[in-house]
Structures are given as C-alpha cells and as structure tokens.
Amino acid sequence: MTIINNALSGAIAAQASLNASSQNIANLQTRGYTRQGALLTAVTAGYGAQGAGSGVKLSAMLRFSDSYKTQQMWRANAELGQRSNVQPYLTQLEQVMGNDKSSISNGVDNFFKSLNAVAEDPTSGPLRGQVVTAASALSESFNSIYAVTRNQQLSVEQQRASILPKFNTLVQNIASLNERITAAGAIGTNTSGLVDERDVAIDALSQFASIEVLEQPDGSRTISLKSGQPLVVGKMASSLSTDTSSGTPVLKASFGNSSYAIDDAKMGGQLGGLGNFERNTLLPLQTSIREMAEQLATAVNAQLAAGNTPDGAPGKPMFQLNGGGAGGVLSVPADYQATDLAFAAAGEPAGDSSNLQLLIGIKQKSITLSSVGSVTIGDADTQLVGKLAIDSQQNQSLLATATTIRRQAEDDWAATSGVNRDEEAINLVEFQNMYQANMKVLAVANTLFDATLAMLG
Numbered sequence: 001m002t003i004i005n006n007a008l009s010g011a012i013a014a015q016a017s018l019n020a021s022s023q024n025i026a027n028l029q030t031r032g033y034t035r036q037g038a039l040l041t042a043v044t045a046g047y048g049a050q051g052a053g054s055g056v057k058l059s060a061m062l063r064f065s066d067s068y069k070t071q072q073m074w075r076a077n078a079e080l081g082q083r084s085n086v087q088p089y090l091t092q093l094e095q096v097m098g099n100d101k102s103s104i105s106n107g108v109d110n111f112f113k114s115l116n117a118v119a120e121d122p123t124s125g126p127l128r129g130q131v132v133t134a135a136s137a138l139s140e141s142f143n144s145i146y147a148v149t150r151n152q153q154l155s156v157e158q159q160r161a162s163i164l165p166k167f168n169t170l171v172q173n174i175a176s177l178n179e180r181i182t183a184a185g186a187i188g189t190n191t192s193g194l195v196d197e198r199d200v201a202i203d204a205l206s207q208f209a210s211i212e213v214l215e216q217p218d219g220s221r222t223i224s225l226k227s228g229q230p231l232v233v234g235k236m237a238s239s240l241s242t243d244t245s246s247g248t249p250v251l252k253a254s255f256g257n258s259s260y261a262i263d264d265a266k267m268g269g270q271l272g273g274l275g276n277f278e279r280n281t282l283l284p285l286q287t288s289i290r291e292m293a294e295q296l297a298t299a300v301n302a303q304l305a306a307g308n309t310p311d312g313a314p315g316k317p318m319f320q321l322n323g324g325g326a327g328g329v330l331s332v333p334a335d336y337q338a339t340d341l342a343f344a345a346a347g348e349p350a351g352d353s354s355n356l357q358l359l360i361g362i363k364q365k366s367i368t369l370s371s372v373g374s375v376t377i378g379d380a381d382t383q384l385v386g387k388l389a390i391d392s393q394q395n396q397s398l399l400a401t402a403t404t405i406r407r408q409a410e411d412d413w414a415a416t417s418g419v420n421r422d423e424e425a426i427n428l429v430e431f432q433n434m435y436q437a438n439m440k441v442l443a444v445a446n447t448l449f450d451a452t453l454a455m456l457g
Helices: 002-026 067-099 103-119 125-186 190-209 269-305 354-364 377-417 421-456
Strands: 038-040 056-063 211-215 221-225 230-233 239-243 249-254 258-262 319-326 329-331 366-370 374-378
Touching: 002 038, 002 056, 002 211, 002 421, 056 190, 067 190, 067 211, 067 269, 067 377, 103 125, 103 269, 103 377, 125 190, 125 221, 125 239, 125 249, 125 258, 125 329, 190 211, 190 221, 190 269, 211 269, 230 249, 249 421, 269 329, 269 354, 319 366, 329 374, 354 377, 366 377, 374 377
Parallel strands: none
Antiparallel strands: 038 056, 211 221, 221 230, 239 249, 249 258, 319 329, 366 374
16 A cells, blocks of 8 residues: 555654764764765655655765865864964074073173273283173073074974874875775765765864865865875875985975975975975074174184284184084184283284274174174174064964964854754654654554455455
8 A cells, every 4th residue: 555655665764864863963072073864855656646656765865064164174274284383483482582691682792791891901801801701601692592493493303204104194094085985885885974084084184284185976085285296096195205315304205106306385284384484484594593603703703813912912713613513603712711812903002902992893793694684793683583573473373363264164164064962853853753653654554454454354
C-alpha cells in the first residue's frame, strides 16, 4: 500500500534528520566542525492522476559551508601570523635601544661629556682616565646592543627551522586527506568529517604562510603560495627546506622533481613575517650599528693621531674595530693609557687643548648610515631608535587590525557553519514530531489493512 511506503519513507527521513542533529550537538565544541543537515526531497507520483506521491527520500547530507567566508578566515590568519610573530622582536629592540642607561646614545653622550670635563685641565690624570673609562663604556654600549641583534638573528633562524617541519607535515596531511576525500566521494561516502579535518589543517597552514586554495571537481583542493609556487596538487605535496650551500640561508621548495627558491620576505604568515623582519629591519639595523661604530672610531682615531700626547708623541688609536663577531663591534685596547691621549695640537705644549676641542666637535660631525641616511654622530642612535619605534607602532596597529579581522572572519564562518544549540534543539523536536507522525500513519495503515483482511475473510 502507498500509505505504508509514504509513512515508512517519512520515518526514515525523520530518523536521518535526527541523526544529523545529534551529530551536530555531539560536536558542539569540536574545533572546525561544520554543521550538517539532511536534504529531503518529495518522491513524485507514478502514472495515474489519483496518485499523491510516493513519499520522501534523503537526497543528500548537506554541509553548511561558505567558501568565501572560509577563504577570508585563512587570509586573516596569515596576516595575524605575520604581525604577531615579529612584534616581540620589535618590542625588545625598542626597549633595549631606547633604555636611558644602556643605549648607544647614553654612551656617546657620556664619552663627549668626559672630553668636555677634561677641557678644564687637559693635563689632569684622573680626568684623562675618565675619558678612557667612558670610551670603554661606549664600546660596551655598542657591543651589548649589537649582541641583542645577533641573538635575535639566531632566534629568527631557530624559529624558522622549527616552523618548517610543522609546515611540511601539514602539507603532507592535506595531500593525504585530498586522496582520502576523493576516494570516499567516488563511492558515495559522506566526506564532511574529512573535509573538516582538511580545513583545520589548511587553517593551521595559513598561519605560517599566505596561501591560495582552489576547489577541484573531484573534491580535492589545490594549494599554492600567494606568489604562485604549488604546495599541494591532488595527493602530491611539496616540502620546504633551508639551503645554506651559498653561505646565505635560502628557503627552497621541492615539488616532484623540481626545486625553486622562495622569497620568504614575501610569503606572508609567520615565515613571511620572520623573513621580512630579518631582511628589512634586523640586518639593516646591524649594518647601521657597525657603520656608526666604524665612522665614530675612525673620526676619533684620526683626530687623536693629529695631536700630541703630554710627552710630545702622536696620539694612539683609542678605538679598535672588531667586525661584529664574538668580540663585538668596538673595543678599547687593554693597554691603552690616559697618557696616550693627544689633546694638544702638534707642536704645542702639554696644556694645550686645541686638538681636544676638535675631538669634542666630532659629536656634531655628519656620518652616513644605510637605514637613516646622513645624521650627526650625536643624533645617529636617536634616529635609529626613532625609526625602530615607527616600525614597531605600525606593526602594532596592523596587528590590532589583523586580530579584529580574524575575529570577525571566525564569527562570519560560525554564523554559517557553526552549530547553534537552540536551532538544533528546535530541529530535534520537529524531527521527533515528524517521526512520531509517520509512525502514527503506519499504525493507521496497519488498522486499515487489518480491516480489509477482515472484510475479505
């Protein structure tokens, strides 16, 4: 009887809908879970004008997902990863270089203050000794700041090295999920759980680099860097590594039989943030610190060589350049004495301070630094700190914006794909009523059937 078939199909459809709601409720707190629903379709009547229809069928299990919202969430994650990853480095540099006691500016000021103090009595041993002490303190200021930048460079390299295995594992997992989703879809299996797992992996990957994701007809996804290099194509996956054969670390990607260099400063995400910070902030800052130390030392040493010590000999070089290795960038020779200072002009008596005044004037001498251009020695460190502060403030502003955009993207995604407890509670009641109503129809059909049999008997 048609009534039995209709009622039975309705009960089965209600049960499938209840199963979908129960799955949604069970995964209410599951990260990345996309809610599902049953797509019910009426079965049309067969031949004959008196047929109402043949019940209902479960056409498909729906996965409530919006590709645009998901893509926006991944893009926001890449920007957030880039900005959040470098801010601790910028903050540390800003705090250390801007510290009143440990800054290079403080060392420069104290050095020239000691020269001004000795101008009252150029022959005073204690005052001349203070100049040597201040010079040593200035060297330590340069070295300590430079050491911070070297430690940050090492930290950047270590952080990049720790990210690459995670990045490669995620890429491999996504490729493996592509293969499983394609195989499951081909035999008609519900792939929603696998797709959710893949989306979570893609979201994690997007934190490390800006990526482009394309949906393929077979259910797989092709993933590439925003610069175009492929990461995942079907079940094939690339891998990233650092090539140090040239002496300078270069990020390389291997895909199939091909290998190509990647500009990590333009990758976006955490890897892009580290590359951009290292190339455009940290290394130029290191160069400028070395340039400042070199030009200051050269000017002071040259001026000392132009004058005479108290015994009439030419002045000895006060500063020694060390190249930025383990010994730092600048130092004062251990055997340097106060008597090696040449404050008198050549041919003048010991109490003359002509050359000392020229030494004092070096503070206003212009030098050229790669990152800030032409500045005076007295203002050079202030300019470097100011530029660093601007970079830090800009990144903080972009970080705040990225955080807001990511939060909004997550909310937009949840509005479509997230499980709503109240909505599912209503669905449970509705589908339960639907199931009970169809069972009531079955009971009526059974009564009619029994009555018919009784009539025939």
